[in-house]
Amino acid sequence: MSFQIRHVVVYGRGERARKVTFELGQLNIITGSSRRGKSAIVTIIDYCLGSGGYPVKAGVTRDNxxxxxxxxxxxxxxxxxxxxxxxxxxxxxxxxxxSVVSDPESIPAFDELEFNTNVDTAKQIIGDLCGIDRSLRLPMPGTAGPLSPSIRHALFFVMQEQNEIANQDVLFHTQGDEHRPNAIRAVIPYFLGAVDTEYATLTIRLRALKRELVSLQRALDERAATLGATGQARALLAEAAAVGLLDELPPQGLNESEAVGILRPLSLVDVRSVRQPEAQGDQITALNQQRAELRDRLAGLNIQLTRLRRATNENSDFASEASEQRARLASLGFFGNEDGPVPACPLCGNDAPGAEGTWADMRRELLRLDGEIVAIRTDTPKIDQMMALLAEEIQEVTQLLRTNKAEIDELEAGIQAIARLRDAESRTALVQGRIGFYLEMLDRRDQQPPIRDRTAEIEAEIAEIEVRLEENGNPDLLSSFLARISQNLWEKAQRLELEHSAWPIRLDLRRLTVVADTRNGAVPLPEMGSGENYVGYHVATFLALHEWFAMEDRPVPRILILDQPSQVWFPADYAGDGSHVLPDDDRQSLVRIYQAVMETIARPEVDLQVIVMEHADLEEQWFSDAVRYRWRADGEALIPADWIEEN
Structure with a gap:
C-alpha cells in the first residue's frame, strides 16, 4: 500500500480556494520566477502530513x-x-x-470542514493508508525507548527541500535536525523490509534487559560497598581495639551479624572510663598481605578457567572435524558388512578384488574416530562442571577482595582521623562516633525494601533472546538489501556522469551519506566537491530507494518531491526570470538529471509520482509536457494576485 498526491489546496479569505493539481504516476513540474510560492508547496504538503510546527514560511502564502x-x-x-x-x-x-472521499476531484469549502481529529491521530490514519505498521516497535540508537514508525518517518525518503538537495552534509530530509539521524538509522531497515515485528520486539527487549542488568548490578554493588558491612564492621572493630573500646581484637571470620553484635554496645560506652591499650600489631600490613594472597589466588583460578575454556573449544573443534571425517568414511559404504568388503565398489559399481587391506585400514580408522568422539562427548560435561565450580570460587574470592578493600579503606580513614587528635579521650570519642554512624546507616538499610538479586534470571532471559535472534533473525539481510540498492545507485551515478562514479558507489547508513570506494580509499559525499555531484548523488540515491520501495511494496508514499534541483547551475542571486542561459555542459548535466527521473518513472514495476519545483524551463518537448504550471507572468503564482489586493 502507498499513496500519491492529486491536489494541494490553499484556502484564502472568505470562500476562496486555490487548487494545484498533479498527475499520478508522472513527472510534474512547477517552473517559475522566485517568490511565486513554488517552495511553499513542499511546506504545505509537510504541514498537512502532520508536521510538529508550522513550516510555511512567513510571507505572502502565510499572510493570505x-x-x-x-x-x-x-x-x-x-x-x-x-x-x-x-x-x-x-x-x-x-x-x-x-475524511475518506468518493470523488477525488471534489474539494470541500473551508467552512464545511469539521476539524474532527488531532494531529497524532491524523498521522496514524494517514500511516494506515500508506500501510505502515503502527504496532511495530523499533530499537532507537542512542536512546532508552523504542520508536514506532509513522508517516513522518516515511517523509525522510520523500522530500528534498531547497536547502537539502544540494547539501553535501545532509542526504535525507530533516537529517540536519537534532536527534533526526538516529531516527533515520532506526526506521530505514523497516522501510527497506529488512526487519520484522518479532525481530524488532526481541531486540528492544534485549536492550531493556541489558540496561536492567547493569542497573541491578550497580545497585547491588553500591549496597554491598556502602552497607554490606562485613569489611567495614571488622575495620571498626580494629579501630575500637586500637583506642581501648575493646580489650582485644576479635578473631577473624566474623560474619556481619556477629560483628554488629560486638559493635552495638560500644556506642554506649562512657569514653572517660576507657583505658588506653598497649601497642598492637599493624592491622593494615596484615590486611595488605591478605589482599596480595587473595589476588594471587584469583589469578591462579582465572588461569585454570582459561585453560578449561581452551580445552572445551579444542574438543569442540576436534569433535566437529572428526565427525566430518567419519561421515566421509561411512558414506563410502564399506562398513555395512563387518566380515569383509562388499564385492562391488560403492563408487563405480565394479568388482573390487584385493580390497581387503584397504577395507581393514579404513574400518580401523572409522572405529578410532568413533572412540575419540565418544571420549570427547564424555569429557565435555566433566569440563563444564569443573568450569562452573571454578566460576563459583572466583566469585567467592572476588567478594573476599571487596571485603578486604572495604576494611583497608575504613581503617586508613580511621587512622588518618585519629592522628589529627592529640588526646586519647578525643580519639576514643571519634571512633565511637564512627561506630554510631555506621550502626545508624545499617538500621536505615534494614528499614529499606530489600533488593532482590535477579541477576541469574535476567542473564538467562538475555541468553534465550540472543539464541532466538540468532536462529530467527538475519543480520545480513540489511547488508544484502543495501548492496543491491547501492549497485543501482552506482549505475545511476554513471549515467549521470558524476565524479568518482568510475568506482563502486554505496549508501552508508552509519554516516548517512553516499561513499565512493576509490583506489585511495573511501570518499564520502562531503569530500567529493562540486554542487553538480551533490545534486546528482541525492537524486540518484532517492531514485534507487524508490525503485526498491516500489518493487518490494514497502509502505512509503510513491512520491518524490524535489525543490530546485537546477539551483547549482544558476547564479546565487538568480530570480528565475529566464535571463540566465545555461552553458551547454551545465544544460546537459541538468537534462541527464531529468532523464534519470523519467527512466525510473517509465519502469512498469515502479509507480512513482515526481513533483519538482524549478527555476529552469527547458525547451525539450518532454519537459514542456511535464510542466503543470508556469508562474512567471504578473499575477501567476500560488497565491493569486486578487487575494493579495483584497487583503
Whole structure:
C-alpha cells in the first residue's frame, strides 16, 4: 500500500480556494520566477502530513491563507486531509480534518470542514493508508525507548527541500535536525523490509534487559560497598581495639551479624572510663598481605578457567572435524558388512578384488574416530562442571577482595582521623562516633525494601533472546538489501556522469551519506566537491530507494518531491526570470538529471509520482509536457494576485 498526491489546496479569505493539481504516476513540474510560492508547496504538503510546527514560511502564502488541504490517492481510495493555519500567537494548529472521499476531484469549502481529529491521530490514519505498521516497535540508537514508525518517518525518503538537495552534509530530509539521524538509522531497515515485528520486539527487549542488568548490578554493588558491612564492621572493630573500646581484637571470620553484635554496645560506652591499650600489631600490613594472597589466588583460578575454556573449544573443534571425517568414511559404504568388503565398489559399481587391506585400514580408522568422539562427548560435561565450580570460587574470592578493600579503606580513614587528635579521650570519642554512624546507616538499610538479586534470571532471559535472534533473525539481510540498492545507485551515478562514479558507489547508513570506494580509499559525499555531484548523488540515491520501495511494496508514499534541483547551475542571486542561459555542459548535466527521473518513472514495476519545483524551463518537448504550471507572468503564482489586493 502507498499513496500519491492529486491536489494541494490553499484556502484564502472568505470562500476562496486555490487548487494545484498533479498527475499520478508522472513527472510534474512547477517552473517559475522566485517568490511565486513554488517552495511553499513542499511546506504545505509537510504541514498537512502532520508536521510538529508550522513550516510555511512567513510571507505572502502565510499572510493570505486560512488553511491548507491535501487530496491523497491510494489505488481506488481517496482521502482528503486539511489543517487550519495557526491562530494568532500560536505556533501551530493541533486539529486536523481527515475524511475518506468518493470523488477525488471534489474539494470541500473551508467552512464545511469539521476539524474532527488531532494531529497524532491524523498521522496514524494517514500511516494506515500508506500501510505502515503502527504496532511495530523499533530499537532507537542512542536512546532508552523504542520508536514506532509513522508517516513522518516515511517523509525522510520523500522530500528534498531547497536547502537539502544540494547539501553535501545532509542526504535525507530533516537529517540536519537534532536527534533526526538516529531516527533515520532506526526506521530505514523497516522501510527497506529488512526487519520484522518479532525481530524488532526481541531486540528492544534485549536492550531493556541489558540496561536492567547493569542497573541491578550497580545497585547491588553500591549496597554491598556502602552497607554490606562485613569489611567495614571488622575495620571498626580494629579501630575500637586500637583506642581501648575493646580489650582485644576479635578473631577473624566474623560474619556481619556477629560483628554488629560486638559493635552495638560500644556506642554506649562512657569514653572517660576507657583505658588506653598497649601497642598492637599493624592491622593494615596484615590486611595488605591478605589482599596480595587473595589476588594471587584469583589469578591462579582465572588461569585454570582459561585453560578449561581452551580445552572445551579444542574438543569442540576436534569433535566437529572428526565427525566430518567419519561421515566421509561411512558414506563410502564399506562398513555395512563387518566380515569383509562388499564385492562391488560403492563408487563405480565394479568388482573390487584385493580390497581387503584397504577395507581393514579404513574400518580401523572409522572405529578410532568413533572412540575419540565418544571420549570427547564424555569429557565435555566433566569440563563444564569443573568450569562452573571454578566460576563459583572466583566469585567467592572476588567478594573476599571487596571485603578486604572495604576494611583497608575504613581503617586508613580511621587512622588518618585519629592522628589529627592529640588526646586519647578525643580519639576514643571519634571512633565511637564512627561506630554510631555506621550502626545508624545499617538500621536505615534494614528499614529499606530489600533488593532482590535477579541477576541469574535476567542473564538467562538475555541468553534465550540472543539464541532466538540468532536462529530467527538475519543480520545480513540489511547488508544484502543495501548492496543491491547501492549497485543501482552506482549505475545511476554513471549515467549521470558524476565524479568518482568510475568506482563502486554505496549508501552508508552509519554516516548517512553516499561513499565512493576509490583506489585511495573511501570518499564520502562531503569530500567529493562540486554542487553538480551533490545534486546528482541525492537524486540518484532517492531514485534507487524508490525503485526498491516500489518493487518490494514497502509502505512509503510513491512520491518524490524535489525543490530546485537546477539551483547549482544558476547564479546565487538568480530570480528565475529566464535571463540566465545555461552553458551547454551545465544544460546537459541538468537534462541527464531529468532523464534519470523519467527512466525510473517509465519502469512498469515502479509507480512513482515526481513533483519538482524549478527555476529552469527547458525547451525539450518532454519537459514542456511535464510542466503543470508556469508562474512567471504578473499575477501567476500560488497565491493569486486578487487575494493579495483584497487583503
Amino acid at each position: 491563507s486560512r488553511g491548507f488541504g491535501l487530496m491523497i490517492v491510494s489505488g481506488d481510495r481517496a482521502m482528503y486531509v486539511a489543517r487550519p493555519a495557526p491562530e494568532r500567537l500560536h505556533k501551530t494548529a493541533d486539529r486536523m480534518y481527515v
